[in-house]
Amino acid sequence: MLPSDVFSHVSAALIHGLDPVDAGTKKVEISRSAYSRSYPDMTLYDRTIAVEDVDHSLSYPVTSLPRTLADIALDHPLEVSVPLISEAMREGRATRESIEPHFAAGARGLKRARLALTLSNADYESNAEAFCAVKFRRHGVTGMIPQVNTYSPTGKFIGRNDFRHDRAPVIVEVHGVGKYYMHPKGPDQAARENHQRNMNLVNAGFRVFNLTFGDLFRPNIFAQIKWAIDSAINNH
CATH class of the missing domain: 3.40.960.10 (VSR Endonuclease)
Structure with a gap:
């Protein structure tokens, strides 16, 4: 990893302690301000990560939980994002209001991401x-x-x-x-x-x-x- 790399997406969700029903990928996911590329065991996302969107309190540098959930909603299917967002809401660790600002206008997957927020609900008692x-x-x-x-x-x-x-x-x-x-x-x-x-x-x-x-x-x-x-x- 480069010094500016941060774990993101589902890799970050796992480090944050969330429990995916469907991980959507077997690859490690990393964001960096350089280029996007997919390797057999790793996916690199070309993303600009603001300083305040990096969490250094865990074992590794990861995107903050709201940024992590937003990235997952934008880049992964609903089966991956909705259980994770709902889990974070249920535990009081994230809200729709904290996640939605990370949806950039015109971003790829924006319609699906907004639907993920609509379907997510703290009332679900389990990720299943x-x-x-x-x-x-x-x-x-x-x-x-x-x-x-x-x-x-x-x-x-x-x-x-x-x-x-x-x-x-x-x-x-x-x-x-x-x-x-x-x-x-x-x-x-x-x-x-x-x-x-x-x-x-x-x-x-x-x-x-x-x-x-x-x-x-x-x-x-x-x-x-x-x-x-x-x-x-x-x-x-």
Whole structure:
């Protein structure tokens, strides 16, 4: 590395301690005011980095977190940027207002970057949920609201759902390993509670989709969700 080089993009996000669902690249990413070039194990971005946009408090010189997230939004797919931006928002480490000023007018990828900010949300309780929100967008599923309290017709609290549609009785839960193995009474108890809650939701008239992480990569699952929403709205 040259003395003026700084780690940027996903490499910087990792140094900042963020946890990507999809890294988007296996290469080290570095920004320098010289030239852009791609090597088998490294991508160089020709970028002017202001002094205030370099963080020297970590093990290596990296772009500041807001600048890092802006660069990722400009240069990487939504599947990479939205979970990372949402994680930083959830942890109170970045805001839309701190990221957006780093979007230069006319920059390549600007439309996608602004969409990434729109889709990002501190309400997602995991990066997998943020990734799921991107897949909703990819597959034309609209109206899904994150982290909604759901009640029975008699007003009894059933649970807080990862996503619930704003018009149709459709719920989507994104299940990671942590939901089971981080339960204080163990995975078996977690599974029993999840099954009971699922039955309570079904009895209250909801169609529930329980997605594993692998399901997030299966287009047919999102086609089923979209069909369930459209059918419920059209038959209402």
